[in-house]
Amino acid sequence: MNGILTIAHLTLHEALRRKIVLMALILGIGFLVIFGLGFYAVLNTTPASPVPRAPFIAGQQFIAVAFIVMAGLYAVNFLLVMMAALMPVDTISGEIRSGAIQTLVTKPLRRAEILLGKWLGFWIILAGYFLLMAGGVIVIALVLGGYTPPNMLLGLALMMLKGTLLLTLAIAGGTRLSTLANGVMVFGLYGLAFIGGWVEQIGALLGNDGATNIGIVASLLIPSEALWSLAAYNMQPAIMRDLNITPFSPASVPSANMVWWAIAYTLIVLAFGLRQFQSRDL
Amino acid sequence: MSDLIIETRGLRKEFGSKVAVSDLTLTVRQGEVFGFLGPNGAGKTTSVKILLGLVAPTSGEARVLGAPLGDVQARAKIGFLPEHFRFQDWLSAREFLQFHGRMYGVPRDVLAVRSEQLLARVDLVDARERKLREFSKGMLQRVGLAQALLNEPRLVFLDEPTSGLDPLGRLLVRDIITDLRARGTAIFLNSHLLSEVEVTCDRVAFVKQGNVVREMSLNDQRDEFEVELKVGQVTPQLLTGLAQFGHGVHQQNGDVRMIVNNEQQLPHVARWLVQQDAQLFRLGATRKSLETLFLEVMGEDARPG
Numbered sequence: 001m002n003g004i005l006t007i008a009h010l011t012l013h014e015a016l017r018r019k020i021v022l023m024a025l026i027l028g029i030g031f032l033v034i035f036g037l038g039f040y041a042v043l044n045t046t047p048a049s050p051v052p053r054a055p056f057i058a059g060q061q062f063i064a065v066a067f068i069v070m071a072g073l074y075a076v077n078f079l080l081v082m083m084a085a086l087m088p089v090d091t092i093s094g095e096i097r098s099g100a101i102q103t104l105v106t107k108p109l110r111r112a113e114i115l116l117g118k119w120l121g122f123w124i125i126l127a128g129y130f131l132l133m134a135g136g137v138i139v140i141a142l143v144l145g146g147y148t149p150p151n152m153l154l155g156l157a158l159m160m161l162k163g164t165l166l167l168t169l170a171i172a173g174g175t176r177l178s179t180l181a182n183g184v185m186v187f188g189l190y191g192l193a194f195i196g197g198w199v200e201q202i203g204a205l206l207g208n209d210g211a212t213n214i215g216i217v218a219s220l221l222i223p224s225e226a227l228w229s230l231a232a233y234n235m236q237p238a239i240m241r242d243l244n245i246t247p248f249s250p251a252s253v254p255s256a257n258m259v260w261w262a263i264a265y266t267l268i269v270l271a272f273g274l275r276q277f278q279s280r281d282l
Numbered sequence: 283m284s285d286l287i288i289e290t291r292g293l294r295k296e297f298g299s300k301v302a303v304s305d306l307t308l309t310v311r312q313g314e315v316f317g318f319l320g321p322n323g324a325g326k327t328t329s330v331k332i333l334l335g336l337v338a339p340t341s342g343e344a345r346v347l348g349a350p351l352g353d354v355q356a357r358a359k360i361g362f363l364p365e366h367f368r369f370q371d372w373l374s375a376r377e378f379l380q381f382h383g384r385m386y387g388v389p390r391d392v393l394a395v396r397s398e399q400l401l402a403r404v405d406l407v408d409a410r411e412r413k414l415r416e417f418s419k420g421m422l423q424r425v426g427l428a429q430a431l432l433n434e435p436r437l438v439f440l441d442e443p444t445s446g447l448d449p450l451g452r453l454l455v456r457d458i459i460t461d462l463r464a465r466g467t468a469i470f471l472n473s474h475l476l477s478e479v480e481v482t483c484d485r486v487a488f489v490k491q492g493n494v495v496r497e498m499s500l501n502d503q504r505d506e507f508e509v510e511l512k513v514g515q516v517t518p519q520l521l522t523g524l525a526q527f528g529h530g531v532h533q534q535n536g537d538v539r540m541i542v543n544n545e546q547q548l549p550h551v552a553r554w555l556v557q558q559d560a561q562l563f564r565l566g567a568t569r570k571s572l573e574t575l576f577l578e579v580m581g582e583d584a585r586p587g
Contacts, residue, residue: 002387007385098368099368282331
């Protein structure tokens with residue numbers, strides 16, 4: 001355990017020194033400022049708003065606020081994907097290529113400790129980033145509009161699970177693939193899930209079972225988009241998701257079993273990475 | 283208890299159809315400086331990687347510090363300076379040693395003192411707060427050497443430890459190797475610099491195409507001298523008579539060359555020639571260099587090109 005914590009500390013140190021944390025912080029704050037200004041503007045221009053910054057909102061304004069919060073969370077979801085995939089994509093493969101890994105794996109640490117330490121370090125950064133971004137969106141909505149999305153904690157947990165899955169995929173991929181091939185693999189799989197998700201939704205809207213099934217198969221290959229659909233479904237007011245009046249209202253709601261599959265998928269990918277790293281010549 | 287620090291038998295490593303190490307059998311004893319020599323592509327670095335658990339052998343057996351290859355506990359007593367010393371270059375020299383010391387499991391209070399001592403030992407005290415990315419090649423090699431000694435190892439692998447160093451740096455590494463040997467630390471030295479190996483190693487192994495083709499003690503070898511004689515008239519009787527003092531007597535470019543087993547033979551050679559009424563114009567003797575030995579063992583086919 002000590003070895004895992006030392007490597008996690010080294011990973012956090014690297015993220016700080018290489019200004020990954022600083023960039024995420026500056027641009028994250030920039031994102032929240034723009035979101036806050038946009039939110040304020042929408043709140044003040046939406047009709048049926050007796051008091052612009054009232055703690056209770058209703059009617060058309062309620063719909064607008066819920067929509068913009070979902071839009072903000074959708075943007076956070078996208079940035080989380082980027083962060084989870086890009087941040088660790090070079091961590092193992094890059095160190096293998098440069099030879100920097102050699103002084104680590106010849107220390108009295110198991111290779112599993114090195115991989116898990118890196119995973120933990122990047123997960124902490126990702127969780128911090130997500131907390132800043134999603135937390136910022138929710139705090140702005142609460143302070144300016146008095147609005148909190150329903151099932152907020154469940155929704156945020158699903159989004160973080162999605163980030164964790166992609167982070168694990170990027171780290172595990174690096175034990176086998178070169179940096180570029182790993183990046184192509186992670187984004188390729190994400191793209192597959194993304195388009196599969198849309199095909200599923202369109203199929204559900206049109207009542208086309210074939211298209212819906214294609215989306216479900218894509219979710220089984222990588223359940224990242226299903227997690228977002230489930231999060232979006234849970235974090236919208238009932239009226240919005242029942243009426244399907246926003247692009248964030250899934251017509252086909254993924255099964256709760258998909259969450260278990262995502263957890264199992266993450267663990268399987270992690271186990272694959274550990275096995276590959278353990279047996280690889282360095 | 284055996285004093286064998288490294289013991290290998292028939293180690294072999296194949297990468298696809300390419301055989302990097304074909305049959306590595308060798309031993310290294312406690313407190314010994316062992317030179318591992320061979321031309322490029324002889325399988326030296328792969329052999330070191332196998333012994334360190336970085337690469338799994340295709341077949342064969344080995345024990346390092348009495349434990350099987352890759353044993354985590356054994357690694358706590360092994361130091362390693364890789365050939366391509368790429369380190370975490372965003373760290374300062376002090377931070378670098380702190381992190382690597384923690385990975386060795388050295389207690390914090392001990393580590394703080396030891397890091398400073400090692401920085402002083404490799405002459406990097408003034409650069410302790412500088413980032414490694416600002417270091418020259420020689421400085422990186424020195425901080426890498428300090429990293430390899432953080433755990434007070436019983437065995438140190440040095441893969442080309444002086445390749446980036448100036449003469450002063452090489453002297454420093456030589457002194458460190460001498461100190462380590464005095465403390466009973468075994469050193470596995472992989473180097474192309476035969477002059478360095480010659481002055482630091484107790485024993486060497488010559489590796490060719492992944493095989494140890496010769497293993498020898500340098501202390502024994504140092505007794506042999508190459509002798510060059512310039513005499514007035516070289517007769518077959520003279521050549522036959524000289525053979526009583528050594529071996530390999532032959533004529534080359536008008537001179538007589540031979541090898542004697544020790545320096546004490548030289549006055550006897552001179553006296554005998556005078557007794558034979560031979561005109562002795564010159565008698566020169568040089569210790570047989572490791573380079574000469576290397577070329578003898580590797581053969582002309584090992585020359586590049």
